[in-house]
Amino acid sequence: MLKFIIHGIAIAFLTVLTQVGGIVYLIVLALSNRYQLNLLKSSGLFLGTYMVVCLLILPFLAPMFGRVALPVTGNLKPLNYITCLLNRHYVRTELREQLVGVSDRINKQFEGTKTNYLDANFPFYDGFPLFPHLSHNDGRKVDIAFYYTNQETKAYSNSAPSFIGYGIYEGPAANETNYPKQCADKGYWQYGFLNYLIPHWKADKFSVDVKRTGTLIRSLATDQRTSKIFLEPHLKQRWKLGGYNKIRFHGCQAVRHDDHIHLQL
Ligand SMILES: [Zn+2]
Incomplete structure (x- = not known):
């Protein structure tokens, strides 16, 4: 139950702060559970995935929503x-x-x-x-x-x-x-x-x-x-x-x- 609350707070916080961070967190959480990754590996995977999304993917998707x-x-x-x-x-x-x-x-x-x-x-x-x-x-x-x-x-x-x-x-x-x-x-x-x-x-x-x-x-x-x-x-x-x-x-x-x-x- 405590884990559930912590993940919920993290997802809400990242969404409010970055819009897409909560989704990245959810994906990484699913992968971590699937492959039994420890905290260090999960954190590394989150940071790496977030940077790729932020620097390489969002600039190409945003124009579909009329933004650059x-x-x-x-x-x-x-x-x-x-x-x-x-x-x-x-x-x-x-x-x-x-x-x-x-x-x-x-x-x-x-x-x-x-x-x-x-x-x-x-x-x-x-x-x-x-x-x-x-x-x-x-x-x-x-x-x-x-x-x-x-x-x-x-x-x-x-x-x-x-x-x-x-x-x-x-x-x-x-x-x-x-x-x-x-x-x-x-x-x-x-x-x-x-x-x-x-x-x-x-x-x-x-x-x-x-x-x-x-x-x-x-x-x-x-x-x-x-x-x-x-x-x-x-x-x-x-x-x-x-x-x-x-x-x-x-x-x-x-x-x-x-x-x-x-x-x-
Ligand atoms: Zn203003």
Whole structure:
């Protein structure tokens, strides 16, 4: 019975995290039982099978569901390669073209600049949510990291204070609209919860590169393919983006957007 519960939890966890990991786990479990494999061999078989599925099979199957993988190298890349190993970098072709185009333009304007994406969507099925982003379920959504400069040298840095790009905030100043506080006061505990989960040891080594980040947002906000961009209202105000009506507030039921940009078609 305990074994049954552990396998159930593992399958649910892997499905939520990677979409296909639970199925791979089930197949490997069946093979392990059939051939009486020990834990070490079963784990090796799982990792090997998962990597083959993730790197070689999914990129070919996803287009049948109208999705393609985002690039792994070049001007557009993941901030953290784990995003791709978890199959969280699939989008519709139109969104891929938009992102590749804008990252090439930014790279031309600011030589050497890489645009780092965060979570996008899973490869299959509209409506299958990418936890914890419930709206990332149709290939039309992607999160993009801010650009940062090194606090000491003031030079552009192709990195971010948070290793996953989320959870280290460019918070509101005393005279700015403070939705994090308003949402917390209304009881939306999840709004800023990543602050408590993400290590802050690199937080004061970086500053947001407002010039590059503002250029990216303006470019996306004037692109016909964009339907909405989510950004925390105090940053919209501070970065003088008031004239762009596609830049919206996402609501207290979501999470803070002063650590990344959310873009959707
Ligand atoms: Zn998002």
